Amino acid sequence: MVRVLKLELRGITKRFGSLVANDHIDVVVEPGQIHCLLGENGAGKSTLMNVLYGLYEPSEGEILVNGKAVTFRGPGDAMAAGIGMVHQHFMLVPVFTVAENVALGAETTKAGGFLNLDDTRRKIKEISDKYGFDVDPDALIEDLPVGVQQRVEIIKALVRDAKVLILDEPTAVLTPQDTDELLDIMRQLKSNGTSIVFISHKLREVKEVSDTITVIRRGKVVGTAHPGASTTELASMMVGRAVSLTLDKAPAKPQETTFQVKDVTVIAPTGQHVVDGISFDIARGEILAVAGVQGNGQTELAEAILGLQERCEGSILLDGEELVGRSVKEVLRAGVGFVPEDRTVDGLIGTFSIAENLVLDLYDQPPFAKGISMSPAKILENAKSRIGEFDVRTPSGSLAAGTLSGGNQQKVVMARELSRPLRLFIASQPTRGVDVGSIEFLHKRIVAERDQGTPVMIVSTELDEVIELADRIAVLYKGKLVGIVPAGTGRDVLGLMMAGLPPETAQADAAHAGTARASADTTGGQPARTSTSGAEGGDHD
Amino acid sequence: MSTTATSPVPGKPQPGKPQPDTQGATEKAPVLSAKPVTWKVPVLLTVLGVVAFIFFGVMGPNQTAKFGISSSGDFFQLPAIEVPAFLGGIILSVLMLGLAAYALYLKTRNEPSPGWVPVVFIVLFVAAFLIWVVGGARTPSISLAGLIAGSVTLAVPLVFGSLSGVLCERVGVVNIAIEGQLLGGAFTAAMVATLTKSPFIGLLAAAVAGAVVSMVLAVFSIKYLVNQIIVGVVLNVLVSGLTGFLFSTVMQADKARFNSPGRLPIIDIPVLSSIPVIGPILFKQSVVGYLMYIAVIVVWIGLFKTKWGLRVRAVGEHPQAADTMGIKVNATRFWNVTLGGAVAGIGGSFFTLVAIDSFTKEISGGRGFIALAALIFGRWNPIGAFFAALLFGFADNLQSIVTIIGTPVPSQFMAMLPYLVTVLAVAGLVGRSRPPAASGIPYVKG
Numbered sequence: 009m010v011r012v013l014k015l016e017l018r019g020i021t022k023r024f025g026s027l028v029a030n031d032h033i034d035v036v037v038e039p040g041q042i043h044c045l046l047g048e049n050g051a052g053k054s055t056l057m058n059v060l061y062g063l064y065e066p067s068e069g070e071i072l073v074n075g076k077a078v079t080f081r082g083p084g085d086a087m088a089a090g091i092g093m094v095h096q097h098f099m100l101v102p103v104f105t106v107a108e109n110v111a112l113g114a115e116t117t118k119a120g121g122f123l124n125l126d127d128t129r130r131k132i133k134e135i136s137d138k139y140g141f142d143v144d145p146d147a148l149i150e151d152l153p154v155g156v157q158q159r160v161e162i163i164k165a166l167v168r169d170a171k172v173l174i175l176d177e178p179t180a181v182l183t184p185q186d187t188d189e190l191l192d193i194m195r196q197l198k199s200n201g202t203s204i205v206f207i208s209h210k211l212r213e214v215k216e217v218s219d220t221i222t223v224i225r226r227g228k229v230v231g232t233a234h235p236g237a238s239t240t241e242l243a244s245m246m247v248g249r250a251v252s253l254t255l256d257k258a259p260a261k262p263q264e265t266t267f268q269v270k271d272v273t274v275i276a277p278t279g280q281h282v283v284d285g286i287s288f289d290i291a292r293g294e295i296l297a298v299a300g301v302q303g304n305g306q307t308e309l310a311e312a313i314l315g316l317q318e319r320c321e322g323s324i325l326l327d328g329e330e331l332v333g334r335s336v337k338e339v340l341r342a343g344v345g346f347v348p349e350d351r352t353v354d355g356l357i358g359t360f361s362i363a364e365n366l367v368l369d370l371y372d373q374p375p376f377a378k379g380i381s382m383s384p385a386k387i388l389e390n391a392k393s394r395i396g397e398f399d400v401r402t403p404s405g406s407l408a409a410g411t412l413s414g415g416n417q418q419k420v421v422m423a424r425e426l427s428r429p430l431r432l433f434i435a436s437q438p439t440r441g442v443d444v445g446s447i448e449f450l451h452k453r454i455v456a457e458r459d460q461g462t463p464v465m466i467v468s469t470e471l472d473e474v475i476e477l478a479d480r481i482a483v484l485y486k487g488k489l490v491g492i493v494p495a496g497t498g499r500d501v502l503g504l505m506m507a508g509l510p511p512e513t514a515q516a517d518a519a520h521a522g523t524a525r526a527s528a529d530t531t532g533g534q535p536a537r538t539s540t541s542g543a544e545g546g547d548h549d
Numbered sequence: 550m551s552t553t554a555t556s557p558v559p560g561k562p563q564p565g566k567p568q569p570d571t572q573g574a575t576e577k578a579p580v581l582s583a584k585p586v587t588w589k590v591p592v593l594l595t596v597l598g599v600v601a602f603i604f605f606g607v608m609g610p611n612q613t614a615k616f617g618i619s620s621s622g623d624f625f626q627l628p629a630i631e632v633p634a635f636l637g638g639i640i641l642s643v644l645m646l647g648l649a650a651y652a653l654y655l656k657t658r659n660e661p662s663p664g665w666v667p668v669v670f671i672v673l674f675v676a677a678f679l680i681w682v683v684g685g686a687r688t689p690s691i692s693l694a695g696l697i698a699g700s701v702t703l704a705v706p707l708v709f710g711s712l713s714g715v716l717c718e719r720v721g722v723v724n725i726a727i728e729g730q731l732l733g734g735a736f737t738a739a740m741v742a743t744l745t746k747s748p749f750i751g752l753l754a755a756a757v758a759g760a761v762v763s764m765v766l767a768v769f770s771i772k773y774l775v776n777q778i779i780v781g782v783v784l785n786v787l788v789s790g791l792t793g794f795l796f797s798t799v800m801q802a803d804k805a806r807f808n809s810p811g812r813l814p815i816i817d818i819p820v821l822s823s824i825p826v827i828g829p830i831l832f833k834q835s836v837v838g839y840l841m842y843i844a845v846i847v848v849w850i851g852l853f854k855t856k857w858g859l860r861v862r863a864v865g866e867h868p869q870a871a872d873t874m875g876i877k878v879n880a881t882r883f884w885n886v887t888l889g890g891a892v893a894g895i896g897g898s899f900f901t902l903v904a905i906d907s908f909t910k911e912i913s914g915g916r917g918f919i920a921l922a923a924l925i926f927g928r929w930n931p932i933g934a935f936f937a938a939l940l941f942g943f944a945d946n947l948q949s950i951v952t953i954i955g956t957p958v959p960s961q962f963m964a965m966l967p968y969l970v971t972v973l974a975v976a977g978l979v980g981r982s983r984p985p986a987a988s989g990i991p992y993v994k995g
Contacts, residue, residue, distance in 0.1 A: 063873070063994065084875025099870035101863050102986070112863050113874030115856040122855055164874075 012039035012201055013074060013090050013171035015060075020069035022055055029055040031227040032069065037172060042194060042204045044214045046233075047224035048246055048443045049414065053207045054096070056224070057174050060205075061093045062086040084113070092165025093174040098157050102150035106143055107132060110164050128167070135166050139196055155186040162193070166202075173197065174205045179213055183301050184471060184503030191217045209246070211239045212472075247444045255448075257455045260479040262291035267432050267463045272322035272332075274308045274487075282308045284487040285322070290432075290463035295454070296492075297466045297478035301506050305487035306467045307349055310436045313465075314346050315339045326432055340369055343431030347421050347438055349467065351414075355421040358410025362402060363391035365409045366424050390427075398423040399449060415446030422450060426457060433457050436467040451477060471502060483511075591656045594649035594670055601674060602642035605681040609638035614683040615690035619825045627825050630693070634684025641677035645670055679947075687955035696950055697943075698829040701838075704942025705903070706731055706913070708841050709896020710920025711927060711934035712848055713759075716889035718929055719852060720882050721865040721987040725781025726766050728917025729788035730759040730890050734897020736792040739908035740800070742810030748902045751810050752836065752895065755902075759894020760887050762788060767886040771879050774991040785917070793910045800908060813837060813902045835903045837895065844892060849931040861885055865985035868992040878992045893917075922971045929984060944970040 015037040022030040029052045037043045045053045058064045060071060062080030070077045073089050080086045083093075100109050107128045116127040129145040136143045141159045149157060158178060165173050175194070179187045194204055194217055208214050214221060214235070221233040223245045233242055244250050267290045274283035283305045290296045298306050312320045315336045324331040331339055340346070348354035356365050367376050367387050375386045391405030398419045402412060409420060418438070425433070435454060439447040454477060458464045468474050474481055481497060483490040483505040491511035493501070500521060504514035614637070616630045648670050652662040683689050710727040717724035724730075737758035742751025766784055770777040800808040813835045822832040831842075852858035860881060863871040868878045900912045919941050926940075927933030948963040956963070 061873070082875055082877075083873045087875060093873065095873065099867070099873045101867045101870050103866055103983075104859075104863070108859060109870075112859060112871065113876050115859060117856050120855075121857055123859060 013203065014039050015091070015172050015203070015205075016072035016075075017056070017060065018070050018072060020056060020059055020071070021067045022052075022059055022064055023067045029227050030059065030066075033224070033227075033229050035222055035229070037203050037205055038220075039171075039203055040198060040201050041219040042198055042206055042217055044206045044208060044218035044221045044235075045224055046208065046211075046214055046221050046242065046246055048209055049441045050443075051224045051246075052227040053224055054176055055227075057093065057176055057205065057207060060086065061091060061174065087114075087168050087170070090169060090171035091174065092168060092170025092172070094158065094161040094165065094176065094178060096177040096180060098154075098161055100149045100157055100160060103148065105146050105148055106152075106160050106163075107145040109149060109160060110145075110167055114168055131167050132163055135163050139193060154181045155183075155189070158182070158186075158190070159193075162197075170202065172203045172205065174207070176207045177209075178206070179208065179210060181302065183506050184499060185507055187213065210472075211242050214242070215239065243444060249445070251444055251448060255451050255455065255476050257477075258459070260294050260458065262294040262479070263461060265289045265291045265463075266327050267465075268323075268325040269313070270323040270325070272309070272312060272320065272324060274305070274312045274317045275319040275321070276308070277318075280487075282487050283312060286484075286487075286489045287322075288482055288489065288492060290465055292461045292463050293458055295458050295464040295466060295477050295479045296482055297468060297474040297480070298482045298484060299468065299471065299474040299478075299502060299506060300484035302469045304484045304506075306469070306484055307436065308487075309484070310346070310349070310434055310465070310467050313339070313432075313434060314344065343429060345425035345428065345430045345433040347418075347425055347435035349436035349440065351417050351421050352410075356409045356417055359408055361391075361406045362395070362400070362409050362412070362420055363387050363405040365420055366391050366394050366405075366427070369424060369428070394420075394423040394427060398453070413443070415442040415450075418442050418450060419446065422453060426453065430457070430462050432465070433462050434465045434467070437469065438466060439468075439470070439473060471499060471506075474502070475499065588656065590662050590667060591649065591652040594645070594652050594667070597670070597674060598642065598645040598649040601638075601645050601677050605638035605677040606635075606642040607639075609635040609681055610685035610689075611635055612684045612689045614680045616679075616683070617690065617692040618694055629690075632680050632684075634680050634689070637680045637684075638677055641673050641680070645673050645677070648673070675943075682947075682951050682956050682958065683954065685957050686951070689954075691950055691954060694826045694829065696946060697826060699946040699950070700939060700943035701830045702904075702942070703945045704938045705838055705841050706896040706899045706916050707920045707923055707938035707941055708845065708935050709899070710893050710917050711923040711938050712844055712931055713763075713889040713893035713896070714921055714924035715848060715852075715927075715929060715931050715934055716892060717763075717886050718924065718988045719865045719985055720861050720885040721868060721985060721990065721992070722767070722770055722882055722886050723777045723781065723989040724763075724766065724886065724889060725778055725921070726762060726784040726788075726890075726917075727893050727920050728913055728915065729781075729785040730762045730893035731897040731900070731913040731917045731920075732785075732792055732911070733758040733762045733788045734894030735900040735912050736795070736897075736908050737894070738898035739808055739810045739901035740795075742902060743807055746811070748811050748813045749836075751902055752813065752898050755894040755898035756891040757894065759897060760891040763886050763890020763893070764883075766890070767883045770991060771882050771886075774993070777989055777991075789911060792908075796908060796910055804907070808907045810901055810906055810908075812906045835899075837899045837903050840895060844895075845931050845935045848892075852931065862985070864992075865987055868987050868990075872992075872994065882992070893920075896920075919967065919971060925984075926971075941967055941971060 017033060017035045020030050020033045021028065033056055035043070035045070045056070047053045055064065059066045062083045062085050071080065072078070078089055080089070101112070104112070107125045110132055111123065111125060111128040116124045118124050132143060132145040135141070141163065143156060143159055143163065149160065152160070158181075162173070178190055182190060191213065194206065197204060206214070206218060218235045221235060221237075221242070223230050223233060223242070225246060225248055230248070231245055233245060240251075269289065270287050272283055272286050273281055276282045286309060288296065298309065300306050308317055311317050313324055313331065315331065315334050315338070320332055322332065326342060326344070329342060331342065334342070352358060357368070364387065367390060370376055371382060376383055376390070388405055394400070395402065395405055400412070400416050400419045400423070402416060409417060412420065422435075422438070438454060439450055442450065454464060454466065466474070466477050475495075478495045480492055480494055481502065482492045483502065485506065485508040490505045490508060493505070493511055498518055500518035501511070501514045504517055505511060509517065612634055614632050614634050616632070618627045618629060648666055652666055655662050683691055710731055713727055713730060714724050734755035738751040738755035741754035742748045745751070762784060766777070766780050769775040769780045815833060815835050816839070818832040822828045824832075852861065860871065860876050863874075864876065864878050864881045872878050897913065901908050920938065923937035923941055924934050926937035927935065944967040948966045952960045952963055
């Protein structure tokens with residue numbers, strides 16, 4: 009067995025029909041290095057890795073392992089060559105145990121094809137002990153937290169003797185604490201001689217852990233960078249033009265409180281209290297950001313306000329008007345703008361034109377409708393002005409909305425929701441899967457809405473976005489409100505709150521850790537008490 | 550980087566402060582107690598208990614029901630059970646109401662009923678029903694041994710059909726075409742056995758025929774991504790039409806040359822087959838009957854204890870995960886579906902080589918769909934499917950026996966029994982059953 013492995017991709021091109029996802033990409037992964045592929049969503053990083061892992065066949069180019077050209081017909085070949093991959097969406101069978109998942113495809117058997125899971129359990133224990141993973145081989149995957157599932161994925165690769173480990177956006181699903189642990193694991197793996205290909209668009213993590221950075225934009229390698237490069241530099245390479253990473257936003261000037269949520273509980277069809285007795289309020293001219301790891305009730309809370317949740321108890325008042333029990337249409341007409349978290353599912357109708365999508369909320373109102381007929385001319389006219397105003401990059405408003413890029417689709421949704429006079433604006437994951445350039449624009453629009461005196465509620469699982477936009481931050485954990493803290497609360501405090509610690513404990517813990525870290529590394533973390541959004545702001549992606 | 554406070558290791562409790570659980574997917578643990586227990590089981594049991602009390606108890610017949618256990622040729626004789634129908638009905642229905650009350654009590658404490666409650670309830674209900682039906686008949690006496698042995702016999706094609714369903718659905722393909730596979734197997738068995746003058750070759754041919762029908766399903770649903778349900782339904786209609794046509798044009802024209810397959814012999818294992826009740830069930834069967842027991846055990850062991858089974862189940866649950874582990878998803882699917890067809894084909898041969906010795910139009914009579922229900926009732930598990938099929942076979946046999954001994958209940962109502970049991974079983978008592986996650990979803994790479 010080869011101890012180390014040098015991996016080279018030469019001129020890899022992958023076409024899907026007329027779309028070129030990878031255009032003559034060259035990457036060299038040296039043994040024992042953490043090599044980062046940095047690029048925006050849709051830049052072609054995942055496609056490249058799927059080619060490397062044998063899931064896609066390259067249209068052109070070759071893969072070299074230790075200088076020898078190889079062809080991978082499937083993941084089996086890639087694994088045999090010492091390449092392991094942890095996918096962004098875990099490839100684990102939820103109803104199998106850890107051992108069964110690890111064994112799958114590389115089973116040890118007794119005579120007659122009978123499974124020998126004891127052997128697999130032993131291997132899991134070995135790796136688990138070596139890296140301090142603390143994974144029970146007999147636990148069911150669906151009962152495990154995401155962070156542990158990810159470790160199972162890493163074990164899967166290591167059991168197969170992976171010398172190169174590909175991690176595809178591994179931190180997307182993790183809390184900040186889990187992320188720190190993962191970065192530690194990556195360093196540990198590296199010191200044991202495993203090379204890592206780290207795919208990410210989060211500059212902070214990339215800078216922290218990488219040895220080499222290759223930046224990919226629109227399917228092409230645009231250059232390599234040193235991890236010491238500044239975030240602005242890296243971001244500009246990634247986007248292809250100078251971007252400003254920090255939002256210049258004036259301090260909030262909150263006026264009277266017009267939106268109140270009192271003891272709201274949402275009960276899922278399973279009977280689970282997915283939102284559990286939450287109360288908060290938002291003043292006019294203020295942004296409240298709701299933070300939390302995905303799946304802690306944020307989605308349901310936002311939907312409950314809009315009237316999409318069937319079983320919602322408590323009281324939601326907008327200008328003294330009760331919203332609970334009203335239909336979605338009534339809530340929208342009451343002046344609520346709503347950007348759903350998944351634009352392709354809930355925000356747009358992909359096969360409808362951009363112009364039609366822009367009037368989905370007002371299609372039956374003048375001037376877009378007269379009696380039972382619609383006025384296409386008015387709708388197109390409206391589209392023209394909105395497209396200009398929101399900088400939607402499209403040749404025509406009559407194209408199907410599904411043909412737009414993620415960022416432009418989001419601008420269409422935002423344009424529609426902001427085109428009415430609003431008394432409340434809610435945006436869920438306003439910039440998920442959106443390119444950095446559009447993020448800047450969308451954030452500015454949200455702040456502009458606030459400055460017009462609208463109460464704004466942002467739901468985001470991206471801590472950077474929360475810190476960037478919020479005037480106050482509400483953290484949800486398992487459906488409950490952990491606490492509401494002012495803007496400028498440190499990243500580590502927020503991270504601990506997202507794991508369920510109440511704000512006071514989180515403050516104390518983070519301060520302690522901050523001091524401990526500061527003594528080891530003076531440029532490291534900031535004690536929570538003194539950290540400000542400005543101090544943390546330099547690290548945004 | 551310090552891990553003292555920023556990164557608590559999940560799973561290692563840290564005294565003195567709330568344990569930060571790292572993410573949201575673990576919501577299950579703390580909210581499990583908040584999840585309300587449904588009213589389904591307590592309410593269903595109560596309703597059935599009251600029905601039993603009124604019909605089987607209060608309005609019960611006054612005769613004594615007699616259940617024979619041994620048949621005359623048995624190894625040793627057991628006396629027949631004689632139950633006064635009225636008293637038996639009252640006692641059993643009171644016990645049932647007791648169980649219902651227990652389920653209701655648990656519900657008020659927000660606890661789910663344990664699994665044995667509905668099982669015991671079903672046994673009691675069936676017993677009370679039997680006593681009521683037999684006690685009210687003109688000749689209030691039946692052979693329990695015969696009833697059970699007949700149930701197993703009627704269940705044979707159902708068991709094969711549902712095993713076929715298990716093999717297909719576990720790998721992610723919905724097999725609605727069980728009916729067509731049974732029918733194809735039955736027809737081919739009759740035809741080939743007659744032509745070769747060997748029922749055994751007929752049996753093999755039935756397996757091939759079932760596999761061929763299944764391959765059509767596999768090719769269209771796996772390769773061409775046609776909706777699996779639609780392909781299945783179309784196949785059923787196609788096989789029905791084709792066998793019907795060949796029957797009336799070929800078989801009926803010359804019955805002796807094309808449609809007299811002869812029967813597979815019943816293999817009687819000496820001594821063992823004379824044990825009362827279980828003897829005839831286990832040790833006095835045709836080859837197809839013995840194959841059924843073997844198939845159930847082999848499929849169960851195969852699915853849950855072998856490498857093959859692990860891969861099959863992975864493909865049916867999460868094909869992408871299987872693919873990334875180097876397993877050929879579509880090939881696995883193709884061969885499993887084909888195997889499933891062969892199993893159903895063998896089941897089909899039962900109609901023409903064991904039950905009667907000729908083919909008639911639509912001889913499978915919708916049993917492929919009952920097999921589908923058995924598969925669901927048996928929760929996609931070969932052994933569960935086996936017992937579910939037995940239950941349906943029992944209902945089927947009961948209605949024919951009860952009609953013979955002359956009950957006050959119109960025979961049309963009795964004929965509904967198997968289907969009524971099917972609906973109740975699948976809709977009411979399955980509880981939370983989870984099909985393989987990828988069942989019915991074609992797999993496309995990327």
